[in-house]
Amino acid sequence: MTDPPYFLDKMDNGWDEKKVASTKYHHVVKSLPAGMKFDREQGKNFYEWYYKISKQILRVLKPGGFFFSFSSPRLYHRMVSAMDDAGFLIRDCFIWLYTQNQPKAMSLNHFIDKLNENEQTKTNLKKQLNGWKTPQIKSCFEPIVMAQKEPEGTFLENFRKYQVGLLNTQVKIGQDMFPANVVSTDAINEVVDKCFLISKPDKKEKGNFNAHRTVKPLSLCEYIINLTTYSPEAIVLDPFAGSGTTLVAAKKFGRKFIGIDINKEYLAMVKTRLNSLGRNVVPYDFVGAEKQLRIFEKKAKYKRLRKGKLAKAV
Numbered sequence: 605m606t607d608p609p610y611f612l613d614k615m616d617n618g619w620d621e622k623k624v625a626s627t628k629y630h631h632v633v634k635s636l637p638a639g640m641k642f643d644r645e646q647g648k649n650f651y652e653w654y655y656k657i658s659k660q661i662l663r664v665l666k667p668g669g670f671f672f673s674f675s676s677p678r679l680y681h682r683m684v685s686a687m688d689d690a691g692f693l694i695r696d697c698f699i700w701l702y703t704q705n706q707p708k709a710m711s712l713n714h715f716i717d718k719l720n721e722n723e724q725t726k727t728n729l730k731k732q733l734n735g736w737k738t739p740q741i742k743s744c745f746e747p748i749v750m751a752q753k754e755p756e757g758t759f760l761e762n763f764r765k766y767q768v769g770l771l772n773t774q775v776k777i778g779q780d781m782f783p784a785n786v787v788s789t790d791a792i793n794e795v796v797d798k799c800f801l802i803s804k805p806d807k808k809e810k811g812n813f814n815a816h817r818t819v820k821p822l823s824l825c826e827y828i829i830n831l832t833t834y835s836p837e838a839i840v841l842d843p844f845a846g847s848g849t850t851l852v853a854a855k856k857f858g859r860k861f862i863g864i865d866i867n868k869e870y871l872a873m874v875k876t877r878l879n880s881l882g883r884n885v886v887p888y889d890f891v892g893a894e895k896q897l898r899i900f901e902k903k904a905k906y907k908r909l910r911k912g913k914l915a916k917a918v
């Protein structure tokens with residue numbers, strides 16, 4: 605499972621760093637500078653890059669293994685095409701739904717002011733375009749593709765051989781509902797919460813030291829790991845680990861994990877987050893429906909069995 609840079613990062617060389625609102629963590633771009641043209645090559649470059657990444661992920665995954673990848677509504681199609689062309693079966697699209705986000709649409713007043721027109725024309729134009737802004741709607745979801753490496757034989761044959769490739773439908777979402785591909789971490793309203801709400805992000809879950817700008821909710825990563833991993837020997841790989849949310853979720857869930865990130869500062873955060881969980885996090889191999897995700901909130905105690913074997917929730 606991973607949350608790659610959406611190619612808004614400076615992975616192409618065509619962007620002038622000084623013109624792009626860069627943060628101290630220089631891989632992250634806050635927003636496109638005002639008036640920046642839509643780069644038609646961006647999606648194609650992303651496709652080519654992600655095709656190579658997907659090939660490598662396909663190579664190391666077991667047959668039937670899942671590849672969940674976060675994306676943005678604007679570049680999702682390129683990402684999924686790259687994964688599809690690399691050989692993955694595209695099984696579904698999850699949606700992480702939220703209500704709060706900064707609208708990016710810009711007023712045109714700034715550009716109208718620069719027009720070579722008289723003041724009256726400019727005033728009229730501003731009046732005419734009152735409320736009309738650039739085509740950037742407030743974005744309130746993130747698409748997450750669920751892809752799978754082709755299973756060997758039937759699902760059952762593959763599962764018996766590799767312990768992967770099925771979904772654990774005992775995992776519940778909302779108020780004990782069958783797992784869905786829509787997930788919300790905001791309480792929205794009764795119906796949505798009943799069907800799609802998973803635990804709200806806890807303010808402490810990132811850690812005070814965590815300066816990463818795109819930290820994903822832990823409960824979302826837990827949900828996906830809980831849905832898809834069966835064996836305690838399963839390895840969760842995040843090749844763009846950031847501050848390590850996927851890895852924290854895997855560790856909490858008693859799964860093995862491998863995280864990779866290009867940025868050493870982020871890796872230091874990952875280590876701090878993982879260490880803060882302590883050594884005794886080997887949760888369980890099975891949790892009854894009634895306990896499911898909420899178990900994390902209740903700080904359930906676990907008993908570690910000898911020789912690193914699985915422990916059961918107590």
Ligand SMILES: C[S@@+](CC[C@H](N)C(=O)[O-])C[C@H]1O[C@@H](n2cnc3c(N)ncnc32)[C@H](O)[C@@H]1O
Nearest residue numbers: 607609819820844845846847848849865866867
């Ligand atoms: C969107 S962030 C992941 C955030 C993560 N989901 C979290 O919750 O903290 C993507 C990460 O990819 C890393 N990255 C960018 N290019 C990379 C590369 N070529 N190889 C490895 N990591 C890279 C960035 O440093 C960044 O931390």
